[in-house]
Structures are given as C-alpha cells and as structure tokens.
Amino acid sequence: MTIPGIEVPDDLGMDGPAARAVTPDGDVLLLVSGGSPAARAAAYAQDDDLTCVMEITDVAPVSIPQRIRGRAWVAGWLTPVRGGDRAASAALLAQAHPVGELLGLGDTLQPDSAAGPHGRTAAWTLLRLEVGEACVDDLWGADGVEPDDFAQATPDPLAPHEAELLQHLHAAHSDQVRGLCALLGERSSTVCTRGPAVPVALDRFGLRVRFTDDADQPFDARFDFPEPVRSVSELRRAMHALFEAAAG
DSSP: OBOTTOOSGGGGGGGSOSEEEEOTTSOEEEEEETTSHHHHHHTTOOTTSOEEEEEEEEEOSSOOSSOEEEEEEEEEEEEEOOTTHHHHHHHHHHHHOOSGGGGGHHHHBOOSSSSOGGGOOOSEEEEEEEEEEEEEEETTEEEEEOHHHHHHOOOOTTGGGHHHHHHHHHHHOHHHHHHGGGGGGGGHHHHTTSOOOEEEEEETTEEEEEEEOTTSOEEEEEEEOSSOOOSHHHHHHHHHHHHHHHHO
C-alpha cells in the first residue's frame, strides 16, 4: 500500500493488510493492525481526504524461474469502516478468510474512536478503499478496469483451489502436462524434445503451461477448455479431455 505521508512503502512492513475482501458495491475492505501507519493515517479520513494505491503481486504457486505472473494496482480513497457497517464488513472478511484470528474478528476490532477501551489500541482496524481506478498487467496482457466493471466482476470458481491444483498437476501428472506439447502444432517438434513443462496458471477458461524451446528459452502456451468450467469436478473432465487429445 502506498499512502501519502508514508514516503517509503516498506514503512508499512508487516502492518500492511492482513486480509482483504470486496463488497457487493465494489469497495475493497482491508484488515490492518490497529497500530499500523495505515490505521493511523485513515483514522479521521472523510470521503476523498486520503488517497491510497494498493499493489498486488501474483506469484505462481509452483517453483519456476520468473514466478511473478502479474501485478494489479487499485487506486482510490481510504476511510475507516464506521458505525453499523462494521459488523457486516467484519462478517464479509471472516467469510473470505475463515482462519486464525479472523474467526474472532468482531471482538478485536478497533471502535470508531482511535483507541480502544481504557485508551488501548485494539488489535485490528477495518478500512474501506473506494475504488477510483484499477489496472492489471499479467500473462494475458495489460489493461485498465473501470470501477463499475470491477464491482460487477465475479471471482473465478477455481481461484480458491488454483494453488493446490497446479501443485498436484506438477507433482502427479508432469508427464501428461508435458505431453500437451503435442497440441502446439508445428512448434511441437521444437518443444516436445525439451523439458520440463510446468503448469503456471489455471482458471475456468483453461490451463497455461511453461515450456522450453530449442534455444532454451521459456515460453507459455495456453490450452483453452471447450467451455468455461464451473467447479473442480468439471475441471477434472476438461483436463481429461485435454490429456486425451494430446495422447491421440
């Protein structure tokens, strides 16, 4: 997070967001330490008083060179979550991150005032980032995202499982993943004799695999499913179809 008044982003250190979630209106909820620079900067912010840019780095969950798959930037206005919105926001965050300290989030949130009971700072503060603009630069290209489109977007159904699925494909089905090079047409003759092949991205539309060509240069190939999958069970059928097509 980059916030005016904090010159070096590293000043936020471990006090950056511990969790985040997106509201139905497209605002980003951020859970930060009650004593963090972000919490202090936003404590009395109103409307467009405090601007903020959140940078998100997407790292492949498998071990490969150049693991960064993309970056996103979300810019807007930061305010604390106040009053009656706090309970609903805490519930939304706990639903998105049902682990550890978030299970008891409602008991540890900082109240509307800057300090908790008896003048102590509470463990957590909920902040709201009202999105003004966003952009993404990843394996699929670079583009801007309008706030309305951001609000209307739905999460990919495979996103919660992607890391585990890619690691499983890499560990248990590496030969079949490598065999997908047979679907690359003319380029297959310069790829199938090289190794290895690593699955680097997976979503409802298809699988992306990183191969190495004759010049020892890595490149990514995209294998689209016949139609978007809606669940892990549909993914299994789509992957079997890909592997069968490559074997044939």
